[in-house]
Amino acid sequence: MSEQVHRPKSGNQNNFDDVEVAFTKPQTTDIDSVLNEIDAVLEKNAEEFVKGFIQKGGQ
Helix, strand or coil, X not given: CCCCCCCCCCCCCCCCCCCCCCCCXXXXXXXXXXXXXXXXXXXXXXXXXXXXXXXXXXX
């Protein structure tokens, strides 16, 4: 005789059995482009760039 398992269905539980997940390769060219821009700014004036991130007056 076969045994049956019954799971209560709840609206709070997610059912991911039928979900397909597609992984894509990250756009490294976009990331490299942004990093190159940051390098260019830092080469010109790193001190001013860093000062833009310093909080003034305890903000």
